[in-house]
Amino acid sequence: MLRPALVTAAVFAVGLTAACGPSSQSAGASAPAAAGQPSEAPAADGTTSASASASASPSTSASPSASASASSGSSPSPSRAQTPAAAPKPSRTSAAPAPAKVPGPGYDSSADAQQLINAALSSAKADGRMVLLDFGANWCGNCKAADKVFGQSQTAALLGASYHLVKIDIGGNSSANSALLRKYSPSGGTYKMPVLVVVSPSGTVKVDTHATGNPSLTSEGINSFLRQWAS
Numbered sequence: 001m002l003r004p005a006l007v008t009a010a011v012f013a014v015g016l017t018a019a020c021g022p023s024s025q026s027a028g029a030s031a032p033a034a035a036g037q038p039s040e041a042p043a044a045d046g047t048t049s050a051s052a053s054a055s056a057s058p059s060t061s062a063s064p065s066a067s068a069s070a071s072s073g074s075s076p077s078p079s080r081a082q083t084p085a086a087a088p089k090p091s092r093t094s095a096a097p098a099p100a101k102v103p104g105p106g107y108d109s110s111a112d113a114q115q116l117i118n119a120a121l122s123s124a125k126a127d128g129r130m131v132l133l134d135f136g137a138n139w140c141g142n143c144k145a146a147d148k149v150f151g152q153s154q155t156a157a158l159l160g161a162s163y164h165l166v167k168i169d170i171g172g173n174s175s176a177n178s179a180l181l182r183k184y185s186p187s188g189g190t191y192k193m194p195v196l197v198v199v200s201p202s203g204t205v206k207v208d209t210h211a212t213g214n215p216s217l218t219s220e221g222i223n224s225f226l227r228q229w230a231s
Helices: 002-020 050-056 064-074 113-127 141-150 153-162 175-184 219-228
Strands: 130-136 163-169 195-199 205-208
Touching (some): 113 163, 141 153, 153 163, 163 175, 175 195
Parallel strands (some): 130 163
Antiparallel strands (some): 195 205
8 A cells, every 4th residue: 555655645745836836036047147147038039138248248349438548548649749950041142242441541652543443443343332532642631631530440341331442642743643533523623632532333423522522521521421422
């Protein structure tokens, strides 16, 4: 009679199971994941839920902000713009010519005055300066006074910047020099020395002090005269 007793016990166990009801865990769910591991429960249609997929799978692409941060952080910082070297200064092509040489005091009776005038006119055509003819004599007091002013630094600078000075002796017996005086100061009569004649580079007389009268033979008078006829 042992076998009927076993059958009865088995039937009793099945009845207990049916009385407890279904498990709260979904059918087919796997065992709970280990601590720290996300649970992947398949959806009803067999696909993995979005939340589970997003939490379980590592992101394969960085977000735009993260990419920008990574890009800006990983790219080398641009080097400082270097200041370009200063361009070399172009050479002056229209530099002012060197000051013309100013003769010393006195008159050289042996000099070829015509040759000196020709050379001065040639230089004037090249640099645009005027030619100043100074007719005088070594024994003339007014000529010595003018020479003293010509030797002063300010007057010498004016002469060198704007004139080619030619000194011509008319105190001796040079007929050639007397002829040059009459050529550039043709009004004739008695000449009061010094006779100062300003000639343009083309050879045109600009002023003749035999006709107009000499300026005051002081630094103020001669400097004013030189500035007036410099161009």
